[in-house]
Amino acid sequence: NAGVTQTPKFQVLKTGQSMTLQCAQDMNHEYMSWYRQDPGMGLRLIHYSVGAGITDQGEVPNGYNVSRSTTEDFPLRLLSAAPSQTSVYFCASSYGPPNTEAFFGQGTRLTVV
Amino acid sequence: KQEVTQIPAALSVPEGENLVLNCSFTDSAIYNLQWFRQDPGKGLTSLLLIQSSQREQTSGRLNASLDKSSGRSTLYIAASQPGDSATYLCAVDNTDKLIFGTGTRLQVFP
Numbered sequence: 001n002a003g004v005t006q007t008p009k010f011q012v013l014k015t016g017q018s019m020t021l022q023c024a025q026d027m028n029h030e031y032m033s034w035y036r037q038d039p040g041m042g043l044r045l046i047h048y049s050v051g052a053g054i055t056d057q058g059e060v061p062n063g064y065n066v067s068r069s070t071t072e073d074f075p076l077r078l079l080s081a082a083p084s085q086t087s088v089y090f091c092a093s094s095y096g097p098p099n100t101e102a103f104f105g106q107g108t109r110l111t112v113v
Numbered sequence: 114k115q116e117v118t119q120i121p122a123a124l125s126v127p128e129g130e131n132l133v134l135n136c137s138f139t140d141s142a143i144y145n146l147q148w149f150r151q152d153p154g155k156g157l158t159s160l161l162l163i164q165s166s167q168r169e170q171t172s173g174r175l176n177a178s179l180d181k182s183s184g185r186s187t188l189y190i191a192a193s194q195p196g197d198s199a200t201y202l203c204a205v206d207n208t209d210k211l212i213f214g215t216g217t218r219l220q221v222f223p
Contacts (some may be wrong), residue, residue, distance in 0.1 A: 022209040031209065033211075035211075035213075035216065039214070040216040042214060045212075048209060056209075065127045079218075090157065096209075097144065100145055101162045102147060104149075106155060107155070
């Protein structure tokens with residue numbers, strides 16, 4: 001009963017480094033999305049996908065790339081990490097309409113120094 | 114642009130009280146509304162989902178209502194317990210993405 005699995009749970013990067021945050025779900029959900037959570041700003045959408053091969057930008061996409069080659073996986077790539085990307089990142093998934101109840105992973109806490 | 118506001122930002126109450134958390138949104142053209150709970154350092158747990166055609170949903174001591182025309186939802190917690198202490202988030206759903214409020218941080222003390 002894994003649900004939405006994110007790895008790693010914690011990561012420290014140096015400015016300019018790149019990395020990929022992994023997200024996998026085993027519920028056969030079509031819809032997947034990435035959010036970042038910052039104090040006082042709530043959760044903000046970075047990128048989302050409504051199915052394999054389809055991605056779109058959210059509210060704060062700059063500095064991030066995504067791809068969706070399979071239904072199960074939706075990795076988030078930081079191209080050149082900046083201190084402003086220090087945040088907690090959450091991946092979510094849902095079936096899509098009419099059942100759009102979202103399920104979240106446990107988060108990745110990223111610090112960029 | 115959809116904006117979601119939650120009031121109050123923080124709430125501290127003694128055990129046993131009945132609580133009302135408020136969520137308001139600016140664009141009534143929503144698909145559904147979802148309430149989540151977040152414990153410190155943890156992910157989000159779905160509590161209740163209200164479809165746009167529904168007025169309310171209930172789960173145990175929790176009841177959520179939705180008034181789309183006025184852009185409001187409330188989460189009612191009956192007989193609060195210390196284990197209810199957490200941050201409660203509401204999110205409106207436009208079918209492909211969620212727009213979140215900044216949450217209400219609830220502390221229930223014995």
